[in-house]
Amino acid sequence: xxxxxxxxxxxxxxxxxxxxxxxxxxxxxxxxxxxxxxxxxxxxxxxxxxxxxxxxxxxxxxxxxxxxxxxxxxxxxxxxxxxxxxxxxxxxxxxxxxxxxxxxxxxxxxxxxxxxxxxxxxxxxxxxxxxxxxxxxxxxxxxxxxxxxxxxxxxxxxxxxxxxxxxxxxxxxxxxxxxxxxxxxxxxxxxxxxxxxxxxxxxxxxxxxxxxxxxxxxxxxxxxxxxxxxxxxxxxxxxxxxxxxxxxxxxxxxxxxxxxxxxxxxxxxxxxxxxxxxxxxxxxxxxxxxxxxxxxxxxxxxxxxxxxxxxxxxxxxxxxxxxxxxxxxxxxxxxxxxxxxxxxxxxxxxxxxxxxxxxxxxxxxxxxxxxxxxxxxxxxxxxxxxxxxxxxxxxxxxxxxxxxxxxxxxxxxxxxxxxxxxxxxxxxxxxxxxxxxxxxxxxxxxxxxxxxxxxxxxxxxxxxxxxxxxxxxxxxxxxxxxxxxxxxxxxxxxxxxxxxxxxxx
Amino acid sequence: xxxxxxxxxxxxxxxxxxxxxxxxxxxxxxxxxxxxxxxxxxxxxxxxxxxxxxxxxxxxxxxxxxxxxxxxxxxxxxxxxxxxxxxxxxxxxxxxxxxxxxxxxxxxxxxxxxxxxxxxxxxxxxxxxxxxxxxxxxxxxxxxxxxxxxxxxxxxxxxxxxxxxxxxxxxxxxxxxxxxxxxxxxxxxxxxxxxxxxxxxxxxxxxxxxxxxxxxxxxxxxxxxxxxxxxxxxxxxxxxxxxxxxxxxxxxxxxxxxxxxxxxxxxxxxxxxxxxxxxxxxxxxxxxxxxxxxxxxxxxxxxxxxxxxxxxxxxxxxxxxxxxxxxxxxxxxxxxxxxxxxxxxxxxxxxxxxx
Numbered sequence: 001x002x003x004x005x006x007x008x009x010x011x012x013x014x015x016x017x018x019x020x021x022x023x024x025x026x027x028x029x030x031x032x033x034x035x036x037x038x039x040x041x042x043x044x045x046x047x048x049x050x051x052x053x054x055x056x057x058x059x060x061x062x063x064x065x066x067x068x069x070x071x072x073x074x075x076x077x078x079x080x081x082x083x084x085x086x087x088x089x090x091x092x093x094x095x096x097x098x099x100x101x102x103x104x105x106x107x108x109x110x111x112x113x114x115x116x117x118x119x120x121x122x123x124x125x126x127x128x129x130x131x132x133x134x135x136x137x138x139x140x141x142x143x144x145x146x147x148x149x150x151x152x153x154x155x156x157x158x159x160x161x162x163x164x165x166x167x168x169x170x171x172x173x174x175x176x177x178x179x180x181x182x183x184x185x186x187x188x189x190x191x192x193x194x195x196x197x198x199x200x201x202x203x204x205x206x207x208x209x210x211x212x213x214x215x216x217x218x219x220x221x222x223x224x225x226x227x228x229x230x231x232x233x234x235x236x237x238x239x240x241x242x243x244x245x246x247x248x249x250x251x252x253x254x255x256x257x258x259x260x261x262x263x264x265x266x267x268x269x270x271x272x273x274x275x276x277x278x279x280x281x282x283x284x285x286x287x288x289x290x291x292x293x294x295x296x297x298x299x300x301x302x303x304x305x306x307x308x309x310x311x312x313x314x315x316x317x318x319x320x321x322x323x324x325x326x327x328x329x330x331x332x333x334x335x336x337x338x339x340x341x342x343x344x345x346x347x348x349x350x351x352x353x354x355x356x357x358x359x360x361x362x363x364x365x366x367x368x369x370x371x372x373x374x375x376x377x378x379x380x381x382x383x384x385x386x387x388x389x390x391x392x393x394x395x396x397x398x399x400x401x402x403x404x405x406x407x408x409x410x411x412x413x414x415x416x417x418x419x420x421x422x423x424x425x426x427x428x429x430x431x432x433x434x435x436x437x438x439x440x441x442x443x444x445x446x447x448x449x450x451x452x453x454x455x456x457x458x459x460x461x462x463x464x465x466x467x468x469x470x471x472x473x474x475x476x477x478x479x480x481x482x483x484x485x486x487x488x489x490x491x492x493x494x495x496x497x498x499x500x501x502x503x504x505x
Numbered sequence: 506x507x508x509x510x511x512x513x514x515x516x517x518x519x520x521x522x523x524x525x526x527x528x529x530x531x532x533x534x535x536x537x538x539x540x541x542x543x544x545x546x547x548x549x550x551x552x553x554x555x556x557x558x559x560x561x562x563x564x565x566x567x568x569x570x571x572x573x574x575x576x577x578x579x580x581x582x583x584x585x586x587x588x589x590x591x592x593x594x595x596x597x598x599x600x601x602x603x604x605x606x607x608x609x610x611x612x613x614x615x616x617x618x619x620x621x622x623x624x625x626x627x628x629x630x631x632x633x634x635x636x637x638x639x640x641x642x643x644x645x646x647x648x649x650x651x652x653x654x655x656x657x658x659x660x661x662x663x664x665x666x667x668x669x670x671x672x673x674x675x676x677x678x679x680x681x682x683x684x685x686x687x688x689x690x691x692x693x694x695x696x697x698x699x700x701x702x703x704x705x706x707x708x709x710x711x712x713x714x715x716x717x718x719x720x721x722x723x724x725x726x727x728x729x730x731x732x733x734x735x736x737x738x739x740x741x742x743x744x745x746x747x748x749x750x751x752x753x754x755x756x757x758x759x760x761x762x763x764x765x766x767x768x769x770x771x772x773x774x775x776x777x778x779x780x781x782x783x784x785x786x787x788x789x790x791x792x793x794x795x796x797x798x799x800x801x802x803x804x805x806x807x808x809x810x811x812x813x814x815x816x817x818x819x820x821x822x823x824x825x826x827x828x829x830x831x832x833x834x835x836x837x838x839x840x841x842x843x844x845x846x847x848x849x850x851x852x853x854x855x856x857x858x859x860x
Contacts (some may be wrong), residue, residue: 332743350741355734364742
């Protein structure tokens with residue numbers, strides 16, 4: 001590995017509203033180096049790479065890139081063309097090729113004016129040919145992109161970046177869509193390319209390939225760079241610990257005997273578009289007085305599990321029972337009546353109606369109750385009084401109960417949802433990412449309420465990407481990976497981290 | 506670099522002030538083509554005002570013109586609040602009118618107190634049916650209702666021509682493609698002697714009041730607003746999104762159908778293919794100007810009717826084109842849309858990114 005710097009990210013920060021996606025992240029990359037960027041979903045990896053490529057404008061910080069001679073120059077931020085000109089190529093997780101063009105045209109697309117193609121095709125063909133020979137990345141140049149396999153399309157994307165004289169290549173989860181054989185071939189090609197001086201950053205969740213093919217590993221957590229380590233010094237345990245964080249003291253809570261089963265899944269299967277959006281023969285029982293935590297990297301079937309328990313998706317086979325009754329129709333009202341309280345994953349999108357008032361949002365799940373309406377007309381007085389009480393009890397702070405819910409902060413929106421869910425005394429509570437994006441105070445309030453519900457006899461299904469939260473709150477932990485549930489037999493952080501990455505001890 | 510950020514809370518002043526200011530600005534902007542046409546601007550606007558407020562006749566004519574616009578504006582409002590883009594009020598209006606002349610030209614013989622409600626119901630049902638189809642296609646198959654409702658307008662208009670040349674044709678009509686007249690007992694009563702203003706206006710005002718009460722005070726209105734503002738959250742909360750959309754569609758179509766009844770049974774007496782000079786489409790403008798508020802619809806319908814009626818008077822008196830009315834209406838809509846954007850977003854300049 002040569003020691004010349006080719007890229008330096010200096011203190012890059014990016015906020016989206018109140019969410020800090022990247023907090024003063026600094027990373028360097030050297031010539032011929034393969035850097036693996038690791039982190040849980042939402043840790044800020046993709047945001048960081050999008051800033052590098054000019055898709056996002058950083059709030060603060062700068063980027064320096066080396067030119068052909070190795071001199072560092074500041075990169076114009078927020079302009080993809082500037083990144084391209086500086087020799088940065090990016091291959092996105094979702095490919096951006098035109099299916100009806102030939103491979104050669106796809107590679108040329110964007111680099112030449114539309115009208116000059118014909119004249120330069122011969123020279124271009126030769127140049128692509130030279131790159132293919134040098135790197136071993138082979139693609140049929142005259143075939144239509146639509147007829148290629150996923151692996152071939154990815155090679156075309158990389159060829160396109162190299163054709164544009166990329167000296168730094170960014171690959172966002174390059175193996176997510178590849179078979180193991182294709183993935184191995186890809187990394188062999190990357191090895192050949194780095195010998196030519198190309199530098200590579202790749203984002204991955206797969207510890208094994210990170211250890212096998214990178215030179216250095218950088219780990220992001222909650223938007224911050226929490227560690228960098230030479231791959232030769234790392235093993236799976238070390239990386240898993242870096243990804244999920246250091247031990248935190250457990251929330252104090254009483255031991256409790258689990259009661260009768262409240263939620264039972266029997267071989268529940270939901271067929272999704274891919275392994276990441278489906279659930280395979282899930283068996284799960286949650287008892288009264290019990291919190292069961294679902295740990296896992298996002299996109300492994302958590303959403304579809306939550307959608308089923310919320311009544312937004314029906315299982316293709318298998319059964320779901322709530323408090324001894326089999327659920328036959330999966331609609332939100334049916335599950336509400338069965339005693340399921342639901343805290344949705346995306347509180348802004350599914351949890352509240354931003355353009356309606358706080359008071360209205362508090363009664364939206366109880367529109368047929370007699371204290372909300374009489375003969376189809378809303379009882380505004382009763383609704384407002386009820387809202388005042390709930391906001392006081394659950395400490396929902398904002399411009400008042402008549403203000404639009406969108407004016408509340410994220411934490412207060414979550415408290416509003418908690419108030420709505422908990423006042424109905426549900427037997428089963430689905431809490432999907434209940435503390436994501438919340439500050440410590442609001443997060444602690446959510447935890448306290450969930451434990452309180454457990455004490456009074458509710459069953460809680462807690463889905464979270466935050467392993468600390470799962471460890472602190474759960475009586476039992478289930479790891480979800482590729483749509484399959486596996487019970488974790490201990491609260492050993494590293495063992496769970498490995499299970500989340502698909503390694504079953 | 507220019508950044509656009511949402512404002513924390515648009516104040517009440519904005520929601521009322523923006524449409525008002527937009528209307529005024531539109532009138533000011535319209536002075537430019539007026540001057541280009543060589544007219545004295547002050548004189549022109551004086552004629553316009555005279556055409557609206559100059560006499561009882563002028564004023565009642567303006568209200569007569571506003572009546573169908575209140576109906577179609579309400580039809581658009583009720584659908585748009587549920588994010589159901591009903592562009593088909595024009596067609597639904599004609600369906601309502603066809604139903605009115607079907608039952609009101611002698612098929613049923615009953616006193617006014619019975620016949621008029623029957624005609625209104627028939628028109629409402631026909632309009633509702635005209636919107637139920639596209640809404641079903643949307644909720645069942647995801648068909649874009651903008652396309653289906655818009656194209657249905659032309660189909661209905663051609664169907665109307667066929668009916669007026671065939672089954673609905675008046676045998677005493679000297680061969681003109683027009684329907685038989687509505688029987689006397691089916692005619693909506695006039696509100697003032699010798700004026701064309703009819704009870705349709707009262708029905709329109711009552712409809713606006715009911716729409717206002719239903720939207721803000723009923724469970725149905727709550728669901729409608731919830732579905733329109735955030736269908737995903739409404740679904741999650743257990744509101745039947747498709748059902749609510751369907752009911753909004755039916756009510757919207759029914760109100761548009763009543764617009765047709767009101768024009769046939771209140772004003773014309775018989776049905777021709779030029780019953781509506783685009784009331785259905787203008788209703789969309791009325792609704793947008795009103796910020797999708799039923800009470801606002803009454804005000805904006807009166808404003809737009811004033812512009813049309815006033816511009817007619819002005820064009821006769823000054824010899825300028827009455828197309829100026831269309832211009833003012835279009836300008837005020839554009840001003841309201843821009844004003845609404847400014848009310849909701851803050852535009853700031855930043856120096857970042859120029860590096």
